[in-house]
Amino acid sequence: MTKRFALGIFEDEDVLLHAIDNVRGAGVKxxxxxxxxxxHGIDDALGIERSRLPIAAFFYGMCGLAFALWMQIYMLxxxxxxxxxxxxxxxxxxxxxxxxxxTVFFTCHGMVITFYTICKLxxxxxxxxxxxxxxxxxxxxAIELDENSSQLPQLTQLLRTNGASEVNxxxxxxx
Amino acid sequence: MATLTHHHEPxxxxxxxxxxxxxxxFTTIIVAGVxxxxxxxxxxxxxxxxxxxxxxxxxxxxxxxxxxxGSPIWAKRLLVSLWHSNVFFxxxxxxxxxxxxxxxxxxxxxxxxxxxxxxxLSAWLLPGGIIMLVVFFIGRHDIFHWTHAxxxxxxxxxxxxxxAGKSGFLNMPFYIIRMLSYLFIWWTFSQxxxxxxxxxxxxxxxxxxxxxxxxxxxxxxxxxxxxSMAAWDWVMSVDxxxxxxxxxxxxxxxxxxxxxxATTLIAIFLKQAGYLxxxxxxxxxxxxxxxxxxxxFWTYLWFSQFMLIWYANLPEEAVYFNQRLGGFDGRYxxxxxxxxxxxxxxPFLALMTRDAKRQMIIMKIVCIAIIVxxxxxxxxxxxxxxxxxxxxxxxxxxxxxxxxxxxxxxxTRRLAAASLVPVNHPFIEESVHHTx
Numbered sequence: 001m002t003k004r005f006a007l008g009i010f011e012d013e014d015v016l017l018h019a020i021d022n023v024r025g026a027g028v029k030x031x032x033x034x035x036x037x038x039x040h041g042i043d044d045a046l047g048i049e050r051s052r053l054p055i056a057a058f059f060y061g062m063c064g065l066a067f068a069l070w071m072q073i074y075m076l077x078x079x080x081x082x083x084x085x086x087x088x089x090x091x092x093x094x095x096x097x098x099x100x101x102x103t104v105f106f107t108c109h110g111m112v113i114t115f116y117t118i119c120k121l122x123x124x125x126x127x128x129x130x131x132x133x134x135x136x137x138x139x140x141x142a143i144e145l146d147e148n149s150s151q152l153p154q155l156t157q158l159l160r161t162n163g164a165s166e167v168n169x170x171x172x173x174x175x
Numbered sequence: 176m177a178t179l180t181h182h183h184e185p186x187x188x189x190x191x192x193x194x195x196x197x198x199x200x201f202t203t204i205i206v207a208g209v210x211x212x213x214x215x216x217x218x219x220x221x222x223x224x225x226x227x228x229x230x231x232x233x234x235x236x237x238x239x240x241x242x243x244x245g246s247p248i249w250a251k252r253l254l255v256s257l258w259h260s261n262v263f264f265x266x267x268x269x270x271x272x273x274x275x276x277x278x279x280x281x282x283x284x285x286x287x288x289x290x291x292x293x294x295x296l297s298a299w300l301l302p303g304g305i306i307m308l309v310v311f312f313i314g315r316h317d318i319f320h321w322t323h324a325x326x327x328x329x330x331x332x333x334x335x336x337x338x339a340g341k342s343g344f345l346n347m348p349f350y351i352i353r354m355l356s357y358l359f360i361w362w363t364f365s366q367x368x369x370x371x372x373x374x375x376x377x378x379x380x381x382x383x384x385x386x387x388x389x390x391x392x393x394x395x396x397x398x399x400x401x402x403s404m405a406a407w408d409w410v411m412s413v414d415x416x417x418x419x420x421x422x423x424x425x426x427x428x429x430x431x432x433x434x435x436x437a438t439t440l441i442a443i444f445l446k447q448a449g450y451l452x453x454x455x456x457x458x459x460x461x462x463x464x465x466x467x468x469x470x471x472f473w474t475y476l477w478f479s480q481f482m483l484i485w486y487a488n489l490p491e492e493a494v495y496f497n498q499r500l501g502g503f504d505g506r507y508x509x510x511x512x513x514x515x516x517x518x519x520x521x522p523f524l525a526l527m528t529r530d531a532k533r534q535m536i537i538m539k540i541v542c543i544a545i546i547v548x549x550x551x552x553x554x555x556x557x558x559x560x561x562x563x564x565x566x567x568x569x570x571x572x573x574x575x576x577x578x579x580x581x582x583x584x585x586x587t588r589r590l591a592a593a594s595l596v597p598v599n600h601p602f603i604e605e606s607v608h609h610t611x
Binding site: 040041044050054058085086087093094096097 | 478481482485486488527528529610
């Protein structure tokens with residue numbers, strides 16, 4: 001499937017942030033913004049909702065904790081009870097380090113796997129680059145156009161007045 | 176009035192005016208403390224409550240008490256609780272300066288809006304130091320077993336060869352020299368950083384900032400050593416037969432997290448009174464993260480100390496937890512577990528979400544819990560070793576309230592002495608625009 005984009009190229013991070021506010025204020029929907037480095041406050045400016053990943057992380061952690069406690073209590077308390085250092089078979093203080101580590105292990109792996117799945121990041125992925133300069137020193141604001149690119153003149157005007165150094169049109173397949 | 180959203184207004188001086196109602200509140204805290212203390216003393220002198228019964232029912236404990244030279248129990252409790260609350264508040268006081276020093280050394284900008292609170296906390300160092308010396312001279316026999324007459328003398332009936340083996344470190348001249356050095360170092364550097372900050376307000380420029388960084392770096396090196404040693408001297412030598420190698424960090428982490436909680440709490444109170452207009456939920460969020468993280472850090476040290484002792488189960492080490500976990504008819508057991516609940520479980524669960532850290536009401540509750548909780552943590556470090564089975568709460572809480580009221584009066588006075596916003600700090604703009 002082919003999509004058309006208007007690309008506003010910005011030189012400066014502050015100009016970009018103001019432009020985002022103004023463009024969204026003018027009722028234009030921004031497809032995405034590409035920047036060479038993470039820009040502070042851009043998530044709020046673009047109105048991106050907060051990630052729900054921490055909630056998932058909490059539950060992964062709970063799973064890890066439950067698994068660790070079950071494993072140790074079952075192994076040392078029931079399956080193969082051993083007396084170690086005169087302590088009871090189920091000696092909770094001794095289980096805490098392992099429980100902690102497995103909680104962290106489950107949380108980390110769960111979060112990474114969830115994150116990659118949501119972002120559709122997988123090996124040999126082909127990432128479409130709208131403008132290669134966004135990996136160098138330019139900020140690129142992409143706005144999706146309709147089939148005839150009819151909004152392009154107004155958009156060019158809008159982006160220019162908000163400090164874009166150039167406005168290009170770009171077609172992309174496989175989105 | 177107190178909204179936590181960004182203010183787009185120029186940085187300006189803010190001067191705290193202490194209202195009579197606030198002064199009255201502080202006085203009320205002190206008066207309440209005095210009343211509770213008086214009731215507590217009366218109860219201890221007249222023998223209300225359970226202490227007497229406990230000691231008559233346990234011949235061993237009574238015998239042990241008889242061999243101690245020492246004051247009557249009410250005086251002993253008063254002296255120990257003065258020492259206890261003073262160690263706690265001196266810690267909070269110096270942590271203000273430590274926090275500020277770390278911000279300087281790490282070139283951190285976000286914390287500039289709360290910098291004046293950190294500076295104000297150190298107002299307690301001088302009076303606290305004086306109280307500490309006085310209590311040590313009057314009450315050392317009731318607090319420190321190693322100061323007893325003849326305990327290091329092989330000919331004496333009181334001789335204890337384990338304590339005598341520590342006489343190279345725990346002797347009066349060296350102890351007093353150390354105590355004076357810690358207090359002197361902490362006080363000098365707090366004063367120095369405060370003066371630099373005040374001069375910066377008047378004259379501006381980045382010179383004061385760079386001098387502060389050098390001063391702060393030197394202070395942090397000295398504090399790393401003195402805080403650990405102060406913990407051995409002031410807290411661990413109470414249990415003179417016992418030792419723990421990470422005790423210095425344990426006490427430091429307790430002071431540190433209470434100090435951050437105190438800073439945050441004062442910031443919230445100022446915000447709700449209409450001051451600190453530059454303080455936003457972003458600053459609270461970062462303070463909350465520190466409180467969350469260091470509550471876990473405290474737990475980590477607590478557990479590291481507990482688990483090795485529990486696992487090895489050597490009598491000379493395990494006695495410490497024996498006393499606290501089930502000793503003296505289990506009178507400390509509830510505190511032992513309560514300590515973990517209030518200082519670990521509660522802050523951990525309450526501050527876990529982002530929203531919680533950004534709201535004043537939740538932060539306020541957690542700050543108060545942390546401060547009360549770590550006061551109780553120090554209670555648990557001191558009381559089982561000094562008062563054994565004769566501890567109580569009225570005298571201790573009364574003393575703590577008197578300290579709290581006086582501490583607040585001095586801190587507020589210092590807050591009012593200068594602008595609440597360090598207007599010429601090079602990073603003030605960064606702090607105002609801070610987002611997390």
